Amino acid sequence: MASNQEEVTLLGVTRSPFVCRVHIALKLKGVEYKYVEESLFNKSDLLLKYNPVHKKVPVFVHNGKPIAESLLIVEYIDQTWTHNPILSSDPYQRALARFWSKFIDDKVVGVTSKAVFTVDEKEREKNTEEVLEALQFLENEIKDNKFFGGEEIGLVDIAAVFIPFWIPMLQEVAGLELLTSHKFPKLYKWSQELINHLVVKESLPPRDHVFAFIKRRYESLFISK
Amino acid sequence: MASNQEEVTLLGVTRSPFVCRVHIALKLKGVEYKYVEESLFNKSDLLLKYNPVHKKVPVFVHNGKPIAESLLIVEYIDQTWTHNPILSSDPYQRALARFWSKFIDDKVVGVTSKAVFTVDEKEREKNTEEVLEALQFLENEIKDNKFFGGEEIGLVDIAAVFIPFWIPMLQEVAGLELLTSHKFPKLYKWSQELINHLVVKESLPPRDHVFAFIKRRYESLFISK
Missing domain, CATH: 1.20.1050.10 (Glutathione S-transferase Yfyf (Class Pi); Chain A, domain 2)
Structure with a gap:
């Protein structure tokens, strides 16, 4: 469960449908977050640090812990902030x-x-x-x-x-x-x-x-x- | 949760690593199941009925309800038979x-x-x-x-x-x-x-x-x- 002292950051590029998925999930839950625009032509140290495997956005960082892959991020958000469920419990x-x-x-x-x-x-x-x-x-x-x-x-x-x-x-x-x-x-x-x-x-x-x-x-x- | 009256069937081909994943999950949970060998060169009506989208094995059928894609099947098994957890609760x-x-x-x-x-x-x-x-x-x-x-x-x-x-x-x-x-x-x-x-x-x-x-x-x- 989420506490009151959250650090929630999303690394993305504006035009990406995968990044958009994460925006939707966060807004559905009413989670406040910091958005950082990345450049895929000049990847930031932050992106390389948090997604060394694929070096792609979106990357979601919750209290210092990074998650990559948009669908996995959405599931994580749903499990962490449990109101307004995105997935059924069945x-x-x-x-x-x-x-x-x-x-x-x-x-x-x-x-x-x-x-x-x-x-x-x-x-x-x-x-x-x-x-x-x-x-x-x-x-x-x-x-x-x-x-x-x-x-x-x-x-x-x-x-x-x-x-x-x-x-x-x-x-x-x-x-x-x-x-x-x-x-x-x-x-x-x-x-x-x-x-x-x-x-x-x-x-x-x-x-x-x-x-x-x-x-x-x-x-x-x-x-x- | 699983009841005592279960119908559990796995459609597979013996040589497939994806099918093997489902065998492992079911055996870890001690679930009894029926295994049906499919031929990918001559797909059965059952396979086409239960996986009309991809027409691939494994297909897992639980009380008449089919699931395709090995990783999704393993997660479903883990959520349905909750002892010997395969995924962390975190x-x-x-x-x-x-x-x-x-x-x-x-x-x-x-x-x-x-x-x-x-x-x-x-x-x-x-x-x-x-x-x-x-x-x-x-x-x-x-x-x-x-x-x-x-x-x-x-x-x-x-x-x-x-x-x-x-x-x-x-x-x-x-x-x-x-x-x-x-x-x-x-x-x-x-x-x-x-x-x-x-x-x-x-x-x-x-x-x-x-x-x-x-x-x-x-x-x-x-x-x-």
Whole structure:
């Protein structure tokens, strides 16, 4: 359990969907924390000290103890500040939430980037197909629930924040059709609910900032060297 | 909590290190279960029904409810049968155990297979380097502890069963040097402790069976088509 004298720090980069997950979890719990912006092109000593294995953000530091990997951080936050639960107390529901969160990492987030940031048309097509197949699984899974977590947002919704906020920008930049109300009506409806959730809204990075980064990265693919 | 009237089934293939993890967890807890051997070349209706997303083993079925992904299954088993704990009750220790288990999946298991099952020498070298780097992290992490879990085996030891049992066969077949007492004295010592642990011993597949499979797969790389 958390005491009153907490030192809570999050190392992140603003544009990262993984960092955004941690912001959401902390704000859901009402935990006060210090946010430190990192540069992935010039990694700080703090980042290298706290995540010597992967040297990636987010890193969460609680009273001097570091944790890496966004989903593990969210689970830790949920276990440490136990009000407004993010995970169910039922072991089976927990297993399912972890399954779909991992699914989103393995089949949606990375694959979407591969579909967007490539000059190889075959590679793009293959990965686009794979993302659409994954989104179809999520469309079937959300059913008519407000959130994956039910009436309140849970681990899967937090893991999936990439879908309503990042995917629309990525598909716009690359001219792809991934998340549309036509293809995935239920998932699209969920995506609007999520992005308008008060806590999620205040946890998202500025759209212009992220869009500019994505656009620059995409355009740099087509600059001959 | 578990009741007395349990239906516990594990779908697996004998040679899989991921399936072995579930055997270890169930035997640690003393849970009786039915084991069903699957064929990955001719997947059963049961497997397709219970794991429609990935269509992979292991699948664990508890009173009709399926769970996929070996690490999630082990956590579920630990939460359902709470004696002989596999994970600490401390949130920070849990986060660390999950971190290293995921590290083993991401940086050891898959990468070792890539180092072994390739005809491309550069690919082999690159992946061998990566495995050695990962094993060095584990060497530093085990320190002088008997197990990653301390005096008793825990989640990381279970996740890492690939290292003492599968890696020696893989390196023998491919003529690589990965886990040696010279390179990684502490990890090697741990590997001997783990493989001689009574519960682990009775959970391992027959060595000859696994070795023959690895050899066949390796040799098939060099058969021209």
